[in-house]
Amino acid sequence: MPISHERRTIVTIALGTAQTLSWGSTYYLPAILAVPMAREFGISTDWVYGIFSVAMLMTAFMGPAVGRRIDRFGGRGILMVSSLVFATGLGLLGWSPNLPVFIAGWLIIGLGMGMGLYEAAFAALTAIYGTGARNSITGITLLAGFASTVCWPISAFVDAEMGWRATCYVWAVAHLVLALPIYVLMIPKELGEHTRPEASAAATDGAPLWNRQMILLAFAFAATWITSTAMAAHLPRLLEDAGATKTAAIAAAALVGPAQVAARVLEFSVLQRFHPLLSARLASITHPIGAAAVLLFGAPAAYFFTIIHGSGNGVMTIAKGTLPLAIFGPYGYGRRQGLLAAPSRFGQAASPFVFAVLIEHFGVGALMFTSGLCVAGFIAMMLLRTESSALERASV
Template sequence: MKPSPLTIGLGVSMTVGYGTLHYSFSVLAPAIARDFGWETSFVFGVFSAGLLAGAVSAPIFGRSIDRFGARPVMILGTLAATLALVLYAVMQNAWQFAAITFLAEFVAFAVQYDAGFAALAQRYGQEARSHVTVVTLIAGFASTVFWPLDQWLLTLMDWRDVYLVLAAINLFFALPVHLAVPAYRPPRKARTTVEGKESTKDGGAGLQMALMAISLASGGFLISAVSVSLLVVLGAAGFSPAVATLAGSLIGPSQVLARLIEYSQRRLFTPVTTALVASGALFFSFALLSSSLALPLVAIPIAFAVVYGAGQGLTSIVRGVLPLYYFGTAGYGRTMGVLSGVRMVLSAAAPVSIVFVSERAGAGAAILSLLCVAGISAGTMVLLSRLRPLQASSD
């Protein structure tokens, strides 16, 4: 498959969406805290609470995508995200900071993977799988681009001006892409399915939806916990900062490599197979990490990072293609909204939960807790794989 301009463009806009709203926060938050004299924990606590606003907005945006198409939702989302970034630049107190953070996280769904995957599903239907993978390949470099960019900008200007630059990036790079997304009007048959048979679908797909939500939300918990607390947990487990940093640096390349393999070999296995490999890799990675409690070898966190990175990379693809495989394109936005809302709740709770367990019961307890969550994710995915897809009746 030759990637289309739309697919490449969405890859760029998703990079901007994650880079400006998510990854920039970790770089700019310490500067904000110093400027206002706040505790860094307060700043990140507000960010974690803001993720709950995303859990509220996800079903709303999902239904809007089904009704109006992804294009208007993504356009309005980009404008709202730009506004939030501008407001960061002029905020004056903690209440304003909290309100702006909630606004930014409320609209994040509309400019990140879930809305982008919905746009691809509406454009390409069941053929969207390869396009989803391409988008994740491009957007997987969001941290690689925006962490150094933000740090460089901080050497030239203060954090307020950096936020204005990020707002401009949204307007000049993301907005044109979203304006170019084809307008979508569901065919009459699909509208009838969504409106007239929704109660039937809800009843028939209840078990599939529940298992998928549990598995993907558990995976989201793991990814959120690792992204924030990996260095803390590895340090508490007795590994040096150098080893922990090296392990963390291997996650990104492993993630990209797994996505490349999935893209090149996608004809050989189904989305369910990809989902089983993804959840299995996450479980195996934390089993490896748990073994370090008995055998603290330097090679273990390194191996963990490689296997975990592969699982994380594939999980992003699974989020887009598994709902499409099981439920089809009709009501896809709503399905993504529900799944995303559940995932965001657990993702918001993950960092503080794992750090709390690590501080109160030790790094071993934190690692074993993550292993249990990984087991839930893998186990529910195995159960889901035994159920037949319903997409044939919803397309």
């Protein structure tokens, strides 16, 4: 039975809310809690980011299998399980009496990230709406773009008042009382025609797993994801190294969320008329422009940098969901997303730790590394075609 426009809007708002919580309580957590965590366990913050990197590495191995399951059964069950896994991992972090248990908590969170972040949400929407998922993908990223803006101040406040362990407990409870009910009550069980086994088989039989388009896309996504992960983990610290005060650095970093949302509104209202490859190309070059301003002018350029970086990151997040759909179609979308995301996840796993080391040695000059990656990603985007052959459209 067709899903009404009103129902689709409800689903989009619900998923966007749950994604805001999922990102803010996991991916964005070390930026606020790494220092107090490291202090309590008597280790350096680099080690905390290293543990976080290992947790993220697990998502690279899980992606294709999770995506394949969503292609077949839809995303409702996977997303429900992710809430339970997130709550377990965060609860274990809060309780951790020693370093091994602390590491185990992060590894469990890594499992949840493999099941409960954007790739799974995008695949869930595509399983329901097929080629019509673009608006819904944009919608959930509009809401989840506020993850850092909302969750960084909450984490900082709870940490200051009750400590980092209480912060982890608060987020664990939030997954149980907010995200889990959303997935249980709001995600439709109905799936689109393209999810039927005979339809997917007809579209994918005999097709190669990788082709030129897939390789270019995977590289471009990896370059931008590595950069966004480095910024999510280190942005306040980086701005302080550029000369900003701690208060100004946090205030500037908090603008990433609104900038992401503003750019997504622009994509939804204006750029949606064009192929998503145009949006992706524009987004991939914004970080180097902002980084150049910080390297040249220091702290006075902090707000400009966070706004333009956030804008590009916001649009690119949408492109990571809509561009594979536009180029390859909905058949096997979840598995394809898992494959495309795997190189990104490997890069992301190393990004917080590597970038921490780069900041230690080069300070704000570490931005030259992320800028070079984004320029390379822009070149890959320029080499992509807006249309694929029939075989490429079927490849998963």
